[in-house]
Amino acid sequence: MFIEKNKSLRNYNTFGIDVTARAFVSVESLEDLRTILKDYTPDEVFILGGGSNMLLTAPIDKLVVHINLKGIEVLSRTEDEVILEIQAGENWHELVMYCIENDFGGIENLSLIPGNTGTAPIQNIGAYGVELEDVFESCTAIECTTGVLRSFSREECKFGYRNSIFKDEAKDQYIITSVMLRLTSKNHKINSSYGAISDVLAKRNIENPTIKDISEAVISIRRSKLPDPAEIGNSGSFFKNPVLSSEEFKKFRSKNPEAPYYEVSATQFKIPAGWLIDQAGFKGKRYGDAGIHKHQALVLVNHGNASGSEIWNLALKIQKKVKEDFGIYIEPEVNVI
Numbered sequence: 001m002f003i004e005k006n007k008s009l010r011n012y013n014t015f016g017i018d019v020t021a022r023a024f025v026s027v028e029s030l031e032d033l034r035t036i037l038k039d040y041t042p043d044e045v046f047i048l049g050g051g052s053n054m055l056l057t058a059p060i061d062k063l064v065v066h067i068n069l070k071g072i073e074v075l076s077r078t079e080d081e082v083i084l085e086i087q088a089g090e091n092w093h094e095l096v097m098y099c100i101e102n103d104f105g106g107i108e109n110l111s112l113i114p115g116n117t118g119t120a121p122i123q124n125i126g127a128y129g130v131e132l133e134d135v136f137e138s139c140t141a142i143e144c145t146t147g148v149l150r151s152f153s154r155e156e157c158k159f160g161y162r163n164s165i166f167k168d169e170a171k172d173q174y175i176i177t178s179v180m181l182r183l184t185s186k187n188h189k190i191n192s193s194y195g196a197i198s199d200v201l202a203k204r205n206i207e208n209p210t211i212k213d214i215s216e217a218v219i220s221i222r223r224s225k226l227p228d229p230a231e232i233g234n235s236g237s238f239f240k241n242p243v244l245s246s247e248e249f250k251k252f253r254s255k256n257p258e259a260p261y262y263e264v265s266a267t268q269f270k271i272p273a274g275w276l277i278d279q280a281g282f283k284g285k286r287y288g289d290a291g292i293h294k295h296q297a298l299v300l301v302n303h304g305n306a307s308g309s310e311i312w313n314l315a316l317k318i319q320k321k322v323k324e325d326f327g328i329y330i331e332p333e334v335n336v337i
Contacts, residue, residue: 001027003024004025005023007021012048013056014050014052014114015054017057017302017308017311019056019057019058019059022063025063025064026068027069028068030142033065033067033175036063037144040063042145043062048065049115049118050116052115052235052236053236053333053334053335054235054336055235055312055336057307058309060337067175069090071086071087072084072095073085077185079186080185082183083137083182083183084099084104084180084181084183085178085179086178087178088116088118088175088176090117092110092113093113095107095117096111097215104185105184105185105188108218109191109197109218110132111215113127118178118179120132120179121164121176122176124163125162126161128194133159135182136157136180136181137180137182138154139178139179140152140179140180142177149177190211191214200217225295234293234300237333238300238315238333239315239331240330241262241271242271242273242329243270245268246266246268252326255326260272272298273322274296274297276322276328276330277318279325279326280318280322280325282318289303289304289306289310290302290303290310290311291314292314308337312336315332
């Protein structure tokens with residue numbers, strides 16, 4: 001275990017923000033992680049996973065601990081289901097591809113989501129009609145102050161829309177070390193309900209899609225809409241889609257009858273934040289090296305050398321204009337640090 005000094009984090013965050021960590025260590029075992037937690041207080045460390053859901057706005061004057069635990073193990077298997085344990089440092093999309101190759105169903109709709117598996121429960125990642133909680137069995141996390149491992153069930157994680165206990169009451173108290181998923185090994189529940197997926201399948205003349213077909217459709221859609229972080233810095237969707245109450249929705253629709261929406265429940269309606277941002281006039285705009293993607297207004301991008309502060313100031317500008325135009329506050333999905 002080697003601790004580096006004054007380490008650039010440009011290659012460790014998908015926005016490609018060039019900020020410096022006072023110290024940096026990549027942890028590849030629980031033993032090393034426990035050693036770090038024993039030698040440093042929680043206030044002295046900054047935990048880093050895949051760097052896909054963060055915007056770094058200033059140098060980090062702490063020890064940055066990169067969670068690089070690796071491994072995928074089949075814990076149990078029946079005729080219909082399989083339970084996998086995935087170490088936190090495994091790349092999420094590579095895990096999805098592993099499951100496709102082994103005919104394990106349940107996360108194919110979550111193809112091409114950037115980041116690592118350990119951070120997936122924190123955000124309760126979701127896309128195209130599926131959320132992590134749909135297949136989540138449990139996760140193991142280490143308590144920062146004691147080094148003790150604890151298991152969290154799905155109920156204990158208190159999942160919500162892009163939310164969990166790890167973003168609220170247990171924030172910064174635990175480090176997820178592995179995730180257990182319950183997946184199908186046959187009779188897969190194909191979810192093609194999201195309109196764009198069914199459109200792609202129809203164009204490919206696929207009437208009875210496999211999980212691989214679904215994955216390939218999702219990858220095609222994402223690549224057509226979302227920029228590759230390897231080509232232009234971004235963190236995927238920057239804002240959450242706002243959820244309105246029935247009363248709020250009624251007022252909104254009376255003024256914006258053409259707006260798309262999704263019914264969450266009988267009393268809640270989700271409005272696409274990308275549509276709001278587009279209507280506010282930001283899609284494709286560029287302010288120095290900070291900008292909004294030309295194909296997807298929900299994605300803020302770094303055209304090269306934007307600072308985290310420049311991107312955050314742009315986000316605040318967008319929030320203000322959307323609030324002025326629609327009376328709706330759009331909340332960041334990305335963690336601003």
